[in-house]
Amino acid sequence: MKSGGLVQSRLDRVVKLIAANMVAEVCSIYAMRAGEVLELYATEGLRPEAVHSTRLRLGEGLVGQIALTAEPLALSDAQQHANFAYRPETGEELYHSFCGVPIQLGARVLGVLVVQNRTQRSYGEEEIETLETVAMVLAELLGSGEVITLEEGRSVEGSALLPVRIGGLVLNEGMAMGRAVLHQWGIVINQVVAEDPEAEIARLDEAVGDMRRAVDRMLARMDKNLDDEQGEVMESYRMFAHDRGWLERIRDVINSGLTAEAAVERIKNDTHQRMMKVRDPYIRERLADLEDLAYRLLQHLSGTEGSSRNLPDETILIARTLGPAELLDYDRKRLRAVVLEEGSKTAHVAIVARALGLPTIGRCEGALSRIRAGDSVIVDGQNGQVFARPNQGIKQTFKASLALQEKRKAEMAAVRNLPAVSQDSVTVELLMNAGLLIDLPHLDECGATGIGLYRTEIPFMVRDAFPGVEDQQALYSKVFEQTGSRPVTFRTLDVGGDKPLPYLTMEKEENPAMGWRALRMTLDRPVMLRLQLQALIRAAKGRELRIMFPMVTDISEFDKARGMVERELAREIARGTAAPSAIKLGAMLEVPALLWQLDKLLPSIDFLSIGSNDLFQFVFAADRGNPSLTRRFDSLSPPMLRLLSDLTAQANAANVPVTLCGEMAGHPLEALALIGCGIRRLSMSAGSIAPVKQTVRALNVAEVTDLVQHLAGLRTRSVRGVLRAYALDRGIPF
Ligand code: PEP
Ligand code: MG
Numbered sequence: 001m002k003s004g005g006l007v008q009s010r011l012d013r014v015v016k017l018i019a020a021n022m023v024a025e026v027c028s029i030y031a032m033r034a035g036e037v038l039e040l041y042a043t044e045g046l047r048p049e050a051v052h053s054t055r056l057r058l059g060e061g062l063v064g065q066i067a068l069t070a071e072p073l074a075l076s077d078a079q080q081h082a083n084f085a086y087r088p089e090t091g092e093e094l095y096h097s098f099c100g101v102p103i104q105l106g107a108r109v110l111g112v113l114v115v116q117n118r119t120q121r122s123y124g125e126e127e128i129e130t131l132e133t134v135a136m137v138l139a140e141l142l143g144s145g146e147v148i149t150l151e152e153g154r155s156v157e158g159s160a161l162l163p164v165r166i167g168g169l170v171l172n173e174g175m176a177m178g179r180a181v182l183h184q185w186g187i188v189i190n191q192v193v194a195e196d197p198e199a200e201i202a203r204l205d206e207a208v209g210d211m212r213r214a215v216d217r218m219l220a221r222m223d224k225n226l227d228d229e230q231g232e233v234m235e236s237y238r239m240f241a242h243d244r245g246w247l248e249r250i251r252d253v254i255n256s257g258l259t260a261e262a263a264v265e266r267i268k269n270d271t272h273q274r275m276m277k278v279r280d281p282y283i284r285e286r287l288a289d290l291e292d293l294a295y296r297l298l299q300h301l302s303g304t305e306g307s308s309r310n311l312p313d314e315t316i317l318i319a320r321t322l323g324p325a326e327l328l329d330y331d332r333k334r335l336r337a338v339v340l341e342e343g344s345k346t347a348h349v350a351i352v353a354r355a356l357g358l359p360t361i362g363r364c365e366g367a368l369s370r371i372r373a374g375d376s377v378i379v380d381g382q383n384g385q386v387f388a389r390p391n392q393g394i395k396q397t398f399k400a401s402l403a404l405q406e407k408r409k410a411e412m413a414a415v416r417n418l419p420a421v422s423q424d425s426v427t428v429e430l431l432m433n434a435g436l437l438i439d440l441p442h443l444d445e446c447g448a449t450g451i452g453l454y455r456t457e458i459p460f461m462v463r464d465a466f467p468g469v470e471d472q473q474a475l476y477s478k479v480f481e482q483t484g485s486r487p488v489t490f491r492t493l494d495v496g497g498d499k500p501l502p503y504l505t506m507e508k509e510e511n512p513a514m515g516w517r518a519l520r521m522t523l524d525r526p527v528m529l530r531l532q533l534q535a536l537i538r539a540a541k542g543r544e545l546r547i548m549f550p551m552v553t554d555i556s557e558f559d560k561a562r563g564m565v566e567r568e569l570a571r572e573i574a575r576g577t578a579a580p581s582a583i584k585l586g587a588m589l590e591v592p593a594l595l596w597q598l599d600k601l602l603p604s605i606d607f608l609s610i611g612s613n614d615l616f617q618f619v620f621a622a623d624r625g626n627p628s629l630t631r632r633f634d635s636l637s638p639p640m641l642r643l644l645s646d647l648t649a650q651a652n653a654a655n656v657p658v659t660l661c662g663e664m665a666g667h668p669l670e671a672l673a674l675i676g677c678g679i680r681r682l683s684m685s686a687g688s689i690a691p692v693k694q695t696v697r698a699l700n701v702a703e704v705t706d707l708v709q710h711l712a713g714l715r716t717r718s719v720r721g722v723l724r725a726y727a728l729d730r731g732i733p734f
Helices: 002-021 061-069 125-143 197-221 228-241 244-255 260-277 281-302 324-329 348-356 392-414 441-446 457-461 469-482 516-526 526-540 555-574 591-605 613-617 638-653 668-676 688-699 699-712 720-730
Strands: 025-034 037-043 055-057 073-075 096-105 107-119 164-165 168-171 175-182 316-318 335-340 360-362 376-380 385-388 431-436 451-455 488-491 542-549 582-589 607-610 658-660 683-684
Touching: 002 025, 002 037, 002 107, 002 125, 002 348, 025 061, 037 061, 037 096, 037 107, 055 061, 055 096, 055 107, 055 392, 061 073, 061 107, 061 244, 061 392, 096 125, 107 164, 125 164, 125 260, 125 451, 125 720, 168 348, 175 392, 197 244, 197 516, 228 281, 228 668, 244 260, 244 613, 260 281, 281 335, 316 376, 324 348, 335 348, 335 457, 348 360, 348 457, 392 688, 431 441, 441 469, 441 688, 451 469, 451 683, 457 591, 469 555, 516 526, 526 542, 526 555, 542 607, 542 720, 555 582, 555 591, 582 591, 582 688, 591 613, 591 638, 613 638, 638 658, 668 688, 668 720, 683 688, 699 720
Parallel strands: 175 316, 316 335, 335 360, 431 451, 431 683, 451 488, 488 542, 542 582, 582 607, 607 658, 658 683
Antiparallel strands: 025 037, 025 107, 037 055, 073 096, 096 107, 164 385, 168 360, 175 376, 376 385
16 A cells, blocks of 8 residues: 555645635545445545545435436535435534535546535536546546555455446436346356466366367358358368467466466457457457357356346346347347447447337446346446446435436326427427337327438348348338328438448448548449439338438539439339429538538528537547547537527528437437527437427527527537526426
């Protein structure tokens, strides 16, 4: 604990400095210890004897709540708060106001920083931001491991039986509780260190023999049906099973004192690390084979080979990564949520999980090794965190949130059939985003007036080959059938980049989001677009057909696409297909370059749809899937509000309707701001329609417009706090 002492004195100085700078009587730092316990580590103002003695569980008290939700909390009278937990040894009964922020490194909460004052005062947004900045610096200190990993030689993760919290990226919102099922061959290694390396090597050799025989049997069964290429792949698999270098490396690790399982795991992780760096798809596949073999070897070592998929009733599926088909393979009725070690919002599995309504968290580091099969698990898809083996405090907080969620659901159901009209009689059109046939029944349930974005790429991504015109036509016909008389806007294929098609050879790209994707790709491979347009025209069967093109960057791209629609329409009419009653063509505004071509573009389009997910990432140069950037820039900020207001004003002047169909539309506070920017059509996932409708019905559009226009001119990083306070004051739900 030598360096620990040094850190302690630094923390003691920090709390003094903050207290002085913020004119606070108390400043305290709580650090997360083994077992998800927050321990008072340093304080100015509370009694010194409470240091290293006062402890709160995650979810317990205000400090526990901040760590649990990873959200700041400011209260003018903390003692009145339902979650206030009094600790007499601290002497904190003297202090009324309280402001705390999480100390976070990436998604991981390492502790909580708190200031307190005697008087009942409110802390301003700037003060909270100052505390958050200090917390960022503290995170580096706490994250260095000197403070929180040295307790009695035990790491924070500690023994496998302690509760564990893993932060991640929300891929689909929602909350769930259930039992962990580890996807594939998740094997828990209970013992890492071994005393007798020779015995471990003997166990390894025996398991390797078993595994080789099993692989040979498996290949013999398959050999008859293999073509040349598959045969080659399988042969390399067999070769790896007999690879000396691989086994030697495992033996070396055993000789350094690990159990056979831990050694295989270690080499497997090395392979995984290497795999992540390799670009060449061929070598990547080979390394994936080796990883797969390591899993098999672990099964043989632990005697769990061939275990069947007996899912518990409430399954929380834990996986490194999953293909969409693999997810669909599981019994939906038993699945409650999905937790992935990898994954991004645009990953195929995330899209399918959304369609299935499964709360999903990605980028949960080490989930497979830290969660054991059968563990009780809570998935908090509001705050992007997963708890394994949660303690009573966490369970209770979670149950309270779940009850609140149920109550809100009931309230939402009540607004389903009410119009989305504001207090001053402005109608806002609320549309639904969809991308799979299983989404469509939600259209009736959620009360949307139509589909503002139908993402056509998903069926293309889950197939083995490009679907022909008939297949596509059948699919689009079903969409038309189920939407009835409500409008539906189809977006042409937005594949490429990070949404590869398995049957299309694509170059590996440095920056896939800015690469060969969407309209760029379909204009270069016009047959793909032509087939899709034919299928859409045929499926419309005389109805109105709305089509929009993604990632339009240059006006000539839109003109080319329009030319193709016109040619396909003429061809279809010539072959006797009934023409749609009208064809409306729109451009998606996702690339900033289009903003300075609007005067030319607007006269040629029937509507404009803002893809705020992509637009935001390009405007702020901030990768939409990068968790380290999620809190840095805010869509509720002057540049974004000005951009959207100017753009909408131009479109209104040209009589071109504007829809916004990115994630922003589905968050009530963001929706309020968008309405203030002049946008009157919002398209969002089904679950967001009712909450956004509640917001619309409670607000006064004229007043919100004035406010948003004022905020758009401010010199501040984010206007979220002001909008939140405004909504709270007016009783507008968000
Ligand atoms: C967007 O970019 O906002 C959008 C709706 O498209 P996607 O999320 O499919 O890229
Ligand atoms: Mg987009």
